[in-house]
Amino acid sequence: MNKTISSLGLAVLLGCDAAFAQTPPAANDKLAVLRSLKIDAATITSVERDSTATRTVVKLVLSPAKGSKINVEVWLPDAVKWNARFLGLGNGGAAGKINPGGLASASATGYAVATTDMGTAPNAASGIGNPEVWKDFGFRATHLMTVAAKQIVKAHYGKAPEFSYFSGGSTGGQQALQEAQRYPEDYDGIAAAVAAHCRTPLHAYFLWNDQILKKCPFTKSQDANIMAAANEFMAAREIPAAAGKFVSDPRCTAADIQSVITLARKKDPTLTDEHVSALRKLFDGPRHAATGERIFNGIPLGSSIEASHGHLYLFNWVFGADKKTEDINFSGDIDTYTAKLAPYLNAENPDLSAFAKRGGRLVMTLGTADSVVPYHSSIDYYERVAERMGGLDKVQSFFRFYVVPGLAHGGGPGINQPPNLLEAVRAWREKDTTPVALTGWHVENGNPNGKPGVAWEMPIYPYPAKTGWNAATSTFQPVDGPRGGVDRIAERFRPAAAE
Numbered sequence: 001m002n003k004t005i006s007s008l009g010l011a012v013l014l015g016c017d018a019a020f021a022q023t024p025p026a027a028n029d030k031l032a033v034l035r036s037l038k039i040d041a042a043t044i045t046s047v048e049r050d051s052t053a054t055r056t057v058v059k060l061v062l063s064p065a066k067g068s069k070i071n072v073e074v075w076l077p078d079a080v081k082w083n084a085r086f087l088g089l090g091n092g093g094a095a096g097k098i099n100p101g102g103l104a105s106a107s108a109t110g111y112a113v114a115t116t117d118m119g120t121a122p123n124a125a126s127g128i129g130n131p132e133v134w135k136d137f138g139f140r141a142t143h144l145m146t147v148a149a150k151q152i153v154k155a156h157y158g159k160a161p162e163f164s165y166f167s168g169g170s171t172g173g174q175q176a177l178q179e180a181q182r183y184p185e186d187y188d189g190i191a192a193a194v195a196a197h198c199r200t201p202l203h204a205y206f207l208w209n210d211q212i213l214k215k216c217p218f219t220k221s222q223d224a225n226i227m228a229a230a231n232e233f234m235a236a237r238e239i240p241a242a243a244g245k246f247v248s249d250p251r252c253t254a255a256d257i258q259s260v261i262t263l264a265r266k267k268d269p270t271l272t273d274e275h276v277s278a279l280r281k282l283f284d285g286p287r288h289a290a291t292g293e294r295i296f297n298g299i300p301l302g303s304s305i306e307a308s309h310g311h312l313y314l315f316n317w318v319f320g321a322d323k324k325t326e327d328i329n330f331s332g333d334i335d336t337y338t339a340k341l342a343p344y345l346n347a348e349n350p351d352l353s354a355f356a357k358r359g360g361r362l363v364m365t366l367g368t369a370d371s372v373v374p375y376h377s378s379i380d381y382y383e384r385v386a387e388r389m390g391g392l393d394k395v396q397s398f399f400r401f402y403v404v405p406g407l408a409h410g411g412g413p414g415i416n417q418p419p420n421l422l423e424a425v426r427a428w429r430e431k432d433t434t435p436v437a438l439t440g441w442h443v444e445n446g447n448p449n450g451k452p453g454v455a456w457e458m459p460i461y462p463y464p465a466k467t468g469w470n471a472a473t474s475t476f477q478p479v480d481g482p483r484g485g486v487d488r489i490a491e492r493f494r495p496a497a498a499e
Contacts, residue, residue: 030056030156031047031048031049031056033155033156034047034056034058034152034155034156035047037151037152037155039060039148039151039152041062041063041064041144042060042061042062042063042148043060043061043063044058044059044060045059045060045061046058046059047059050075054077054078054081055075055076055077055078055081055107056075056076056078056156057073057074057075057076058073058074058075058076058152059071059072059073059074060072060073060074060148062141062144062145062148064140064144065132065135066132067130067131067132067133068119068132068133068135068136068140069119069121070116070117070118070119070136070140070141070144070145071098071116071117071119071121072114072115072116072117072145072148072149073098073100073103073114073115073116074112074113074114074148074149074152074153075103075104075106075107075112075113075114076107076112076152076153076156076157077107077108077110077111077112079157081110082110082112082157083109083110083111084159084161084162084163085110085111085112085161085162085163085164085165085426086111086112086113086114086149086150086153086161086163086164086165087106087111087112087113087114087164087165087166087167087422088113088114088115088142088145088146088149088164088165088166088167088168088179088186088187089102089103089106089113089114089115089166089167089168089172090115090142090166090167090168090169090170090171090172090173090174090175090176091115091116091117091118091168091171091172091175092169092170092171092172093170093171093311094120094123094124094127094137094171094311094313095116095117095118095119095120095137095171096117096118096120096121096122096123096124096126097117097121098115098116098117099115102115103115112149112153112156112157112161114145114146114148114149115145116141116142116145117141118136118137118141118142118171118175119132119133119136119137119140119141120133120136120137124313124316124317125313125316125321127313127314127316127317128316128317128320128321129317129320130317131340131344133317134317134340134341134344134345135344135499137344137345138178138199138341138344138345138346139175139178139182139344139347139497142175142178142179143178143179143182143183143186146164146166146179146183146186146187147186150164163188163189163426163429163430164186164187164188165187165188165189165190165191165422165425165426165429166179166186166187166189166190166191167190167191167193167421167422167425168191168192168193169192169193169194169195170193170194170195170196170372170373170409171196172192172193172195173192173193173194173195173196173197173364173373174195174196174197174199174345174347176190176191176192176195176362176364177190177192177195177197177347177364178197178347180352180355180360180362181347181349181351181352181355181497182349182497184352184354184355184357184358184360185354185358187360188359188360188361188429189360189361189362189425189426189428189429190360190361190362190363190425191363191421191422191424191425192362192363192364192365193364193365193421194365194366194367194370194372194373194407194409195347195364195365195366195373195378196373197346197347197348197377197378197381198296198346198347198348198377198378198381198489198494199314199341199342199345199346199347200314200337200338200341200342200345200346200493201286201295201296201346201377201489201493201494202296202373202377203311203312203314203315204286204295204296204330204334204337204493205285205286205295205296205297205298205308205374206308206309206310206311206312207286207309207312207315207325207328208281208285208286208295208296208330209282209299209305209308209309210309210310210312210325210326211325211326212278212281212282213278213282213305213309214326215278216274216275216277216278218275218278218305218306219270220306221268221270222268222270222271222275223304223305223306225264225267225268225271226260226264226268226271226279226305227302227303227304228264228267229260229261229263229264229266229267230247230250230260230264230301230302231244231245231246231247231302232244232263233256233259233260233263233301234247234250234252234256234260234301234302237249239467239468239469239476240469241442241456241458241469242405242406242414242442245406245414245442246302246368246369246405246406246414246415246442247300247301247302247368247369247405247406247414248368248405248406248414248415248466248467249368249403249405249466249481250300250301250302250303250368250369250375251482251485251486252301254284256301257280257283257284257301258280260283260301261276261279261280261283264279281298282298282299282305282308283298283299283301284298285297285298285299285487286330287330288330288331288334288490289329289330289331290331293490293492293493294487294488294489294490295330295334295489295490295493296374296376296377296489296493297374297376297377297486297487297489298374299371299374300368300369300370300371300374300375300376302368302369302406303368303369303370303371303374303408304369304371304408305371307371307372307408307409308371308372311372312325314337314341314345315328315337317340317341318336318337318340318341319333319337338492338493338495339495342493342494342495343495343496343497343498344497344498346494346495346497348381348494348497349496349497350381350384350385350387350388350389351388351389352385352388352389352398352399353389355398356389356397356398356399359398359429360398360429361398361399361425361428361429362398362399362400362425363399363400363401363402363421363424363425363428363435364378364382364399364400364401364402365401365402365403365404365407365421366378366379366401366402366403366404366407367403367404367406367407367408367409367414368403368404368405368406368407368414369406369407369408369414370407370408370409371408371409372408372409373409375403375486376486376487377486377489378401378403379401379403379463379484379485379486380484380486380488380489382395382399382401382463383483383484385399392464396462400434400435400462400463401462401463402438402460402461402462402463403460403463403466404416404440404460405440405458405460405467406442407440414442415440415441415442415458415460416440416441416442416443421438424438435462436461436462437459437460437461437478438459438460439457439458439459439460440457440458440459440460441455441456441457441458442455442456442458443455458476459476459478461478463481464480464481464482464483465478465479465480465481466478466479466480466481467479
């Protein structure tokens with residue numbers, strides 16, 4: 001029978017002890033097995049017991065092609081503590097390093113766990129003029145990490161994992177959707193938080209904003225006043241708990257945008273005509289200079305302008321470190337950039353039939369106040385999956401998407417990220433416990449784990465449903481929300497995937 005989840009527990013705190021203890025004699029045989037393990041295109045560089053004496057850490061380098069060097073770590077809890085499950089962890093930003101905290105946290109709760117630097121070590125400059133790094137960062141590193149880690153798990157425990165899961169956010173969300181689209185057999189369940197899956201159009205948005213803000217910068221005070229104006233203007237459309245605090249659904253018209261700009265200027269007389277012109281472009285988003293085609297949408301109302309630019313390393317990959325990013329144009333240069341990177345980096349294929357057929361489960365989130373990975377492309381992607389898969393009901397049977405009201409990329413200012421999406425995915429896959437309402441929280445002048453501050457919880461329903469308010473009972477309730485409502489990125493900026 002199908003069940004529902006009304007709330008989820010908090011994720012475990014991260015912790016790590018990177019030092020290694022002496023190897024107990026009884027473990028020597030297992031370590032020797034791992035050290036002698038043969039994995040295609042891989043070199044195992046280290047197999048050690050760590051200082052907790054409860055797990056084994058394996059480090060390896062994968063080199064599937066000349067110019068490719070992918071660092072991977074696999075952490076293996078002792079058999080008595082293993083939950084018989086494998087977990088792949090995603091990365092963030094341009095990657096380039098291993099996060100030991102996530103590995104320590106996951107292995108402490110029983111997972112055999114792996115992560116990768118995505119082949120971009122020591123930093124993003126490794127991708128300049130190197131298509132092998134583009135492939136690794138886009139899709140290859142995560143898949144090869146998964147294949148190698150499962151071999152290591154089987155060699156160590158004497159059996160394959162009963163279930164395999166992937167969890168990642170931001171760049172990790174790109175990794176998550178690449179796995180579901182390209183390698184549906186890799187994972188049984190996937191948690192994709194604030195997913196940067198529409199990668200090359202997203203970085204075109206960063207560039208668009210960066211070029212505008214270099215010519216017309218905004219102060220922190222101006223940024224705050226513009227966000228406040230959006231919150232005030234959109235308040236009439238909000239439930240009482242959110243009104244004036246954050247924008248839970250920033251989908252809007254050009255007239256709405258103009259009204260917000262007008263109100264912002266009333267609030268802040270330092271905003272000039274030049275600022276107004278810049279805001280119109282920032283809120284509209286990048287378009288092709290020659291054709292007018294939509295490349296990406298604009299900054300969401302109620303989100304930070306300051307956080308919406310930077311992250312321009314992909315343009316260095318294509319044009320080299322010497323070309324000034326302010327000189328990159330939105331016609332021929334964007335066409336060149338798209339042709340070179342998009343087939344490798346974008347995770348935009350709406351055909352998830354193979355993942356669904358094998359029983360895969362996917363939960364994806366995006367925040368409405370996130371100007372680093374704006375919500376528009378994820379709404380459109382989900383709608384395109386529904387079109388391809390035969391309707392919303394069929395998609396929701398294996399893939400649920402949550403638009404988190406007021407969530408920014410690093411948390412706040414509205415509802416914070418629902419905790420532990422991984423546990424929701426695992427319950428759905430293993431127990432047929434379908435996630436319905438996830439619980440997020442909002443904090444006034446504080447944080448959810450300390451004072452001062454008053455915290456309140458709010459259920460978050462799967463798209464297209466929204467959180468409504470029943471004044472008669474003073475309770476939250478699901479209400480029907482609109483479908484779509486965002487400009488679709490032109491198809492040529494989302495070309496078919498390539499190997």
